[in-house]
Amino acid sequence: MFLNEEQQAILNGEKGETLAKVMKTLVMYGEAFNAEKLVPITSKYNHLVTSFGLKVMSPVYDLMQQLLDAGVASGQKFSVDPRPIDKNVPANFLQNLVFNKFMYTKQDFYEEQLEKLGLMDEDAFSCTCYMDEVGNKPQKGDVLSWAESSAVVYANSVLGARCNRNSGIIDIMGSIVGYVPYFGLLTDEGRKATWVIKVQTTKKPEAQLLGSAIGMKVMEDVPYVLGLDKWIGSELNDAACAYLKDFGAATASNGAVGLYHIANLTPEAVELGESLIAEGAKEYIIDDAELERVKNNYPVIWKNPDAAPKLCFVGCPHLSLEQLKDWTVKIEEKLAANSKKKVCIPTVFTAAPAVLKAFNETEYAARLKESGIITSYICPLMYMNNPLCKKMPVITSSNKLRTYTSAKYHTDAEILEIITGGSDK
Amino acid sequence: MKQFQGRVITPGEVTAQAVVTTEGFNTLASFQMALQFGDKDVKCGDQSNRQLYGKPLIGKALCLPQTIGSTTGGLVLYCACAMKKNPACMLFANPIDSLAAAGAVLADVWVDGVTMPVIDSLGDEFLNYVKDGMTITVKDGGVVEVD
Numbered sequence: 057m058f059l060n061e062e063q064q065a066i067l068n069g070e071k072g073e074t075l076a077k078v079m080k081t082l083v084m085y086g087e088a089f090n091a092e093k094l095v096p097i098t099s100k101y102n103h104l105v106t107s108f109g110l111k112v113m114s115p116v117y118d119l120m121q122q123l124l125d126a127g128v129a130s131g132q133k134f135s136v137d138p139r140p141i142d143k144n145v146p147a148n149f150l151q152n153l154v155f156n157k158f159m160y161t162k163q164d165f166y167e168e169q170l171e172k173l174g175l176m177d178e179d180a181f182s183c184t185c186y187m188d189e190v191g192n193k194p195q196k197g198d199v200l201s202w203a204e205s206s207a208v209v210y211a212n213s214v215l216g217a218r219c220n221r222n223s224g225i226i227d228i229m230g231s232i233v234g235y236v237p238y239f240g241l242l243t244d245e246g247r248k249a250t251w252v253i254k255v256q257t258t259k260k261p262e263a264q265l266l267g268s269a270i271g272m273k274v275m276e277d278v279p280y281v282l283g284l285d286k287w288i289g290s291e292l293n294d295a296a297c298a299y300l301k302d303f304g305a306a307t308a309s310n311g312a313v314g315l316y317h318i319a320n321l322t323p324e325a326v327e328l329g330e331s332l333i334a335e336g337a338k339e340y341i342i343d344d345a346e347l348e349r350v351k352n353n354y355p356v357i358w359k360n361p362d363a364a365p366k367l368c369f370v371g372c373p374h375l376s377l378e379q380l381k382d383w384t385v386k387i388e389e390k391l392a393a394n395s396k397k398k399v400c401i402p403t404v405f406t407a408a409p410a411v412l413k414a415f416n417e418t419e420y421a422a423r424l425k426e427s428g429i430i431t432s433y434i435c436p437l438m439y440m441n442n443p444l445c446k447k448m449p450v451i452t453s454s455n456k457l458r459t460y461t462s463a464k465y466h467t468d469a470e471i472l473e474i475i476t477g478g479s480d481k
Numbered sequence: 482m483k484q485f486q487g488r489v490i491t492p493g494e495v496t497a498q499a500v501v502t503t504e505g506f507n508t509l510a511s512f513q514m515a516l517q518f519g520d521k522d523v524k525c526g527d528q529s530n531r532q533l534y535g536k537p538l539i540g541k542a543l544c545l546p547q548t549i550g551s552t553t554g555g556l557v558l559y560c561a562c563a564m565k566k567n568p569a570c571m572l573f574a575n576p577i578d579s580l581a582a583a584g585a586v587l588a589d590v591w592v593d594g595v596t597m598p599v600i601d602s603l604g605d606e607f608l609n610y611v612k613d614g615m616t617i618t619v620k621d622g623g624v625v626e627v628d
Contacts, residue, residue, distance in 0.1 A: 081590045088490050088582040088601075105552045110515045115563035116556055119591055159517070203552040223555020223583030240579065275549060276578055310529075312505060312549040312578060357528045417482055441513055457551065459529060480623050 058093045074126035078229045095236035096441040098199045100136035101192040102231040105184045105203035105224040109163030111122040115166045120141045120169045130174035132231040135185035135192045140438030182408030189410040195269040201230025205372045206305035212315040214300050216323035218232030218242045221314040241314050248334040256343045260287040262467045263302040269350040271311025273340050275315025278315050280333050291336040294378040306374045311455040316479035322327035357462050363449040369436040384420040390476040398428030409433045487623040491589040492599035497542040497569035499615045502532045505549030512557050516530040522565045542617035548581040557597045558584025562595045570619050573601035574608040
């Protein structure tokens with residue numbers, strides 16, 4: 057790999073041993089992909105994936121401490137994934153004991169480390185840092201050192217920024233030296249589609265189901281999706297962006313997609329059209345039957361697969377302001393139709409702290425609360441990441457949460473039916 | 482015995498029994514429960530991977546096409562190595578993905594006393610040939626022998 061004078065000096069240890077190890081990590085990481093050079097990061101902010109002070113992750117905090125002790129700080133301020141716990145979210149005595157005394161005992165310590173390393177502000181905890189309310193929204197063409205699979209795929213696909221699917225720790229190392237290796241999704245060639253997806257459904261496909269099907273099929277390749285604009289339009293408005301947020305998160309967690317193009321909608325597809333499709337691209341046709349097949353194939357690992365749900369999570373990735381408003385109206389209408397006042401299953405809607413703050417300033421907030429919905433800023437995945445939750449029948453419309461936990465997946469419409477008492481499935 | 486030639490991501494020599502997945506290996510889903518709750522065998526916790534779910538990963542030659550899923554994948558692998566709960570080696574049929582590469586490199590640069598050879602680009606034939614329980618020997622220069 058070619059290194060300029062400044063980069064070589066860092067690698068040679070002229071700015072200290074720790075910074076040399078950071079540079080060595082980035083160089084080895086790039087060499088694994090035959091990167092020929094490092095390129096400057098151009099985004100205003102970074103985004104890190106590691107937000108949780110899990111006792112077991114002490115090697116991560118030890119490494120962060122090495123960086124701090126060496127006086128090494130991030131060259132950019134950053135946002136970070138959601139906090140793992142919130143008193144608002146229902147938890148029994150045993151769960152609280154496990155969360156506070158066993159699992160997340162390093163939370164305060166780690167948040168102090170983040171603050172010293174360059175956290176944007178105390179509310180900068182969300183997987184949807186790119187929401188206007190949060191304020192970490194890169195420009196088209198910006199080079200990023202982000203991690204968080206759902207944020208990376210959104211930044212690349214919907215915003216047209218350039219970022220590889222970086223791992224946690226690699227994310228901050230990029231902004232410490234100010235450079236990232238030039239390979240993969242940073243290059244024009246790496247952004248070409250090697251799959252053509254033809255959406256031939258008879259109705260608007262569920263975002264998280266369509267994303268799951270595509271992710272499992274193409275793995276880490278780049279898909280070019282035809283026929284979806286018929287259902288979500290050709291304008292990147294709030295509804296389309298929310299759809300693509302959920303769709304992308306499923307492609308990235310059920311597979312390893314870091315970039316997708318939607319014909320007539322996402323910026324590079326609008327600009328470059330089908331010239332983005334690489335020669336010899338494979339084809340995958342998605343119709344109603346294929347989505348049904350994918351959904352029916354999800355394993356249910358509840359002890360009793362027919363158990364009544366005890367908890368419901370919506371908002372992984374975090375909900376947008378418009379999604380919170382839409383859900384409020386739908387729940388009210390459905391409850392009224394079912395002659396009920398409140399949801400019949402404890403239900404938690406998660407969103408970024410800044411989005412919740414904005415939502416709480418609208419008339420919808422009191423109405424949603426009146427319906428019995430709890431709002432929170434947590435990461436549902438972190439809440440469920442323990443054996444106690446494995447025994448608990450939790451439902452969700454998040455395909456990401458389904459992938460990493462024992463939560464059972466339902467479409468948004470099914471979730472609405474279940475929580476409002478229209479169905480007990 | 483059959484020999485395969487791959488590319489060295491992180492060096493080392495080791496002999497171990499194979500565990501094999503032909504599906505993407507979800508690092509977070511596979512390791513999270515085992516690392517957190519002290520499972521000595523480090524059994525795979527990824528319910529979606531029917532080939533590996535419940536099988537021990539520690540000390541095994543993990544044979545896979547690539548890793549998938551959360552971008553915590555690299556740091557989870559790094560933690561597994563730092564806690565000495567890692568596979569003996571990771572052998573990729575495909576060119577390595579960015580998360581696995583990050584984990585391998587972080588472990589190599591920042592963890593003392595742990596060697597986990599990582600070899601990629603072994604090809605589809607490797608993954609078609611290797612089966613659970615076969616003995617794998619990783620040699621210098623990216624040579625992988627399957628017995």
